[in-house]
Amino acid sequence: MDSINPTAMFAALSQETRLQVFRRLIKAGPKGLLSGEIGEQMGVRQNTMSANLAILLNAGLIRNERQGRSVRYFANIPAISDLLRFLLEDCCGGDSALCNPLVASLASVSEDQR
Structure with a gap:
């Protein structure tokens, strides 16, 4: 963050x-x-x-x-991806398996755009 x-x-x-x-x-x-x-x-x-x-x-x-x-x-796609990742880090009541695919896809987009 x-x-x-x-x-x-x-x-x-x-x-x-x-x-x-x-x-x-x-x-x-x-x-x-x-x-x-x-x-x-x-x-x-x-x-x-x-x-x-x-x-x-x-x-x-x-x-x-x-x-x-x-x-x-x-x-600024990398910053937008970082913001979305920040919002989703602790989502799904602790069941990270529900949000991990989305967070991972945001991370890869952010790294690709840097």
Whole structure:
């Protein structure tokens, strides 16, 4: 859990626009989306979108890459996998056999993406 801050992640996702942005970036996959594309798709002004992206970025849920004058954003899949693994570590009333397959699959996705 040292690599993630679950409280910051949930706080970032507790606002509707940020949750929608996050879901769009997950759906976009490895190609990501330019910040302007996200704002246009959602009908959100540039300064508002920039503020929302900064919150998601600071929470560790997304990452970005500068491409010339533009910035492309991506879902931070390893951090999302770590968060899900954190949530499921002690699940199923101590019967880890019920959750182990899911936790193991999240671990392999996280390691593959690093």
